[in-house]
Amino acid sequence: MAVIETAGLTKTYPRVTALDHLDVTIGDGVTGLVGANGAGKSTLIKILLGLVPATSGSATVLGHDVATAGGRIRALVGYMPEHDCLPADVSASDLVVHLGQMSGLPYAAARERTSDVLRHVGLAEERYRPIGGYSTGMKQRVKLAQALVHDPRLVLLDEPTNGLDPAARDDMLDLVRRIGREFGIAVLVTSHLLGELERVSDHVVILDSGRLLRSSATTEFLHSTGSLLVEVQGRPDAGKLLGQALVDAGLAARPAGGALIEVDVRDETTRDVVRDLTVDLGLGLVRMQERHHRIEDVFREGVAGGVQPV
Structure with a gap:
């Protein structure tokens, strides 16, 4: 079964076509979704989560129709947003526990899972500090942790290296690679930095102006x-x-x-x-x-x- 599948997926606004009859199938492993700003990457993610309705066409996530099963999809999927949206006066531990409970975990299970995922993303020592004092890299790790806390079958990572310095970017890419290859969670990661996706992706989908430019295994892009x-x-x-x-x-x-x-x-x-x-x-x-x-x-x-x- 495909993890994500779209057929003729289209999203139009009064003066813009964000997605234009997109047909794509995404399977397990790490898939890179690449395109310039405005290519339709974030719009696609919002539609896949059931947060924005498509104008026409269809899409399924883990076998569920995005038009009718948005709630079920969001229970099975972790989402790391691109923009900074973290409360400054809350600790990483409290935030991730709270979001774990919102995803359906009992309080005790949410605390246990929070401890595990914060350790995995490298925030074991700083988890009780208010997020307002975190660096950009640490905030990105908090966003990644909350996407993983409920043990999702798929995670959608929207520009996870946004705003990071080279060292922090390398660390984040290593985490993305581990999620897909060690944790066994399907990953869709967006980026406008093409070299990043070569390093972590098993498959790459390229969008341009809302249309599919190419969808191939990464090795097919990198042939001699x-x-x-x-x-x-x-x-x-x-x-x-x-x-x-x-x-x-x-x-x-x-x-x-x-x-x-x-x-x-x-x-x-x-x-x-x-x-x-x-x-x-x-x-x-x-x-x-x-x-x-x-x-x-x-x-x-x-x-x-x-x-x-x-």
Whole structure:
């Protein structure tokens, strides 16, 4: 059974189409939902939670129709909102216990689960402090904890790294990965930072202007391009010099930024040619590696060529 499934899902406002006939199926594991601001990510989450009605089309979450079973869906799903919505004068422990009870847990079970999830997200020591004194990273962890406290089958994480510094972002991404792979909870995580989703997602759904651009396993986005990235050093024009030598040798080569050159692999001798020419020119070979597609490459190509559902 699909965790999330939509068919022709559309949401329109007087001057904006937020979702445009969206057909997508999302299964277990960690799924990244990516798109620029305004692509329809948050609107989709609100519809999936039964908080906003669709204009047309249908959607199911864990087998339940979002149009008629919003309450049941919200009992089975954890939601981490994008924006800061935490009361400053309440401790993380009290807040998560309260929200656990609102999700149907008895008080004793809510306290026990709260202790567990706050420890899992790294707030065991600070759980009794008022949230108003927390850093942005700590507040994000509180929001994640309350999404997990009732042991949901699915969690919807809306921009969980929003406002975090690089170290805190890495910690949050590690938590997202653990939720999906160690806790066995299905995860739908949104982000406009494409590189983040490459790191944590098993599957990626790309939206553009409310339409499906592509939905694929992450590994399908990151396949080899059939070219090499070559970096050389030794003189200011090292990349240009080697690039011209490769072209003269009959290889397709082009600049890839700075001292980087992208070289199409012609046959099994291509690496030997690159190495030998580098030595002949008296340059230093820093690296020579297969170039792989990135999610942003697919997104850029799709936008440039028009949005084409795949």
